[in-house]
Amino acid sequence: MQIMSNENAHSETDLRAEGVRVTRQRLAILHVLREASDHPRAEDILTRARLQDPSVSQATVYRTLAMLEKAGTVLRNEFDGAGARYELADRHHHDHLIDLDTGVVVEFQSPRIEQLQAEIAAELGYEIEWHRLELYGRKAT
Amino acid sequence: MQIMSNENAHSETDLRAEGVRVTRQRLAILHVLREASDHPRAEDILTRARLQDPSVSQATVYRTLAMLEKAGTVLRNEFDGAGARYELADRHHHDHLIDLDTGVVVEFQSPRIEQLQAEIAAELGYEIEWHRLELYGRKAT
DNA sequence: CTAGGTGCAAACTCTTTGCAGCTGA
DNA sequence: TCAGCTGCAAAGAGTTTGCACCTAG
Numbered sequence: 001m002q003i004m005s006n007e008n009a010h011s012e013t014d015l016r017a018e019g020v021r022v023t024r025q026r027l028a029i030l031h032v033l034r035e036a037s038d039h040p041r042a043e044d045i046l047t048r049a050r051l052q053d054p055s056v057s058q059a060t061v062y063r064t065l066a067m068l069e070k071a072g073t074v075l076r077n078e079f080d081g082a083g084a085r086y087e088l089a090d091r092h093h094h095d096h097l098i099d100l101d102t103g104v105v106v107e108f109q110s111p112r113i114e115q116l117q118a119e120i121a122a123e124l125g126y127e128i129e130w131h132r133l134e135l136y137g138r139k140a141t
Numbered sequence: 142m143q144i145m146s147n148e149n150a151h152s153e154t155d156l157r158a159e160g161v162r163v164t165r166q167r168l169a170i171l172h173v174l175r176e177a178s179d180h181p182r183a184e185d186i187l188t189r190a191r192l193q194d195p196s197v198s199q200a201t202v203y204r205t206l207a208m209l210e211k212a213g214t215v216l217r218n219e220f221d222g223a224g225a226r227y228e229l230a231d232r233h234h235h236d237h238l239i240d241l242d243t244g245v246v247v248e249f250q251s252p253r254i255e256q257l258q259a260e261i262a263a264e265l266g267y268e269i270e271w272h273r274l275e276l277y278g279r280k281a282t
Numbered sequence: 283c284t285a286g287g288t289g290c291a292a293a294c295t296c297t298t299t300g301c302a303g304c305t306g307a
Numbered sequence: 308t309c310a311g312c313t314g315c316a317a318a319g320a321g322t323t324t325g326c327a328c329c330t331a332g
Contacts, residue, residue, distance in 0.1 A: 057289045113257050120251055121278055128278040137262055137269040198314045
């Protein structure tokens with residue numbers, strides 16, 4: 001496993017071009033991530049990947065997710081304390097609003113907040129590499 | 142341990158008023174939190190608390206931090222994946238900027254970002270209970 | 283063919299918990 | 308006094324890793 005490009009890899013072809021072997025297991029895991037819209041945990045990804053390829057192991061799920069994260073293909077989130085939740089990094093950057101009652105994760109984007117963050121960092125003498133903004137709330141009555 | 146008030150407890154007296162026993166161990170842990178300015182981990186808190194009272198155990202640190210978190214006395218952060226980091230909740234709300242090179246945590250506050258967050262949540266039909274904003278960056282050159 | 287990937291199971295890290303003895307109010 | 312707190316050690320949850328075998332290219 002060696003990621004050489006600075007571009008994010010989003011397809012099997014991209015990965016192959018990076019020198020990464022495209023295995024049955026990795027295809028199954030990528031398939032799960034493409035179908036998912038619920039920010040699944042490693043355990044969920046394992047269960048779903050096994051529907052397509054029962055041979056997938058827990059170790060491979062973790063190793064593949066770590067590899068894909070480094071490749072820029074997936075994003076790792078830690079919303080609650082109960083383990084990481086993953087999503088494909090194939091759309092525009094966005095932040096998350098977590099419904100405290102249902103656990104549902106709503107995605108949103110706000111250029112204004114992004115800009116304010118950059119301004120604040122600049123005032124403090126920093127350049128932002130990345131950030132994490134999570135809102136935890138309940139449906140307004 | 143029973144927290145009845147809605148107000149945050151910030152002193153031994155407050156805690157006693159809540160029906161919480163003020164023990165040597167808890168005083169040592171509170172002392173550590175008051176002295177700390179580096180968002181220490183549970184392990185750091187244990188080490189420092191033992192300087193004041195060598196009998197403090199790991200279990201008590203975790204139990205006390207959980208209790209103080211419920212009481213609104215401390216805030217639990219999960220900046221990196223390597224375990225929670227704690228701070229006293231005795232000042233105005235603030236967010237964090239983590240220096241990727243040194244690990245140093247810079248605190249900042251921005252009423253404008255807070256307001257934007259509330260507006261975004263409202264647009265999505267939500268009311269924010271709490272939020273987490275972490276900027277990860279490097280000193281500007 | 284062979285470097286890289288995989289399954290299995292053991293190990294690791296951080297945190298929680300059961301239990302018998304201790305102690306603050 | 309005695310409910311609540313504590314230390315100890317064991318248990319948990321989530322994740323990582325060593326190793327021998329397997330397989331994509």
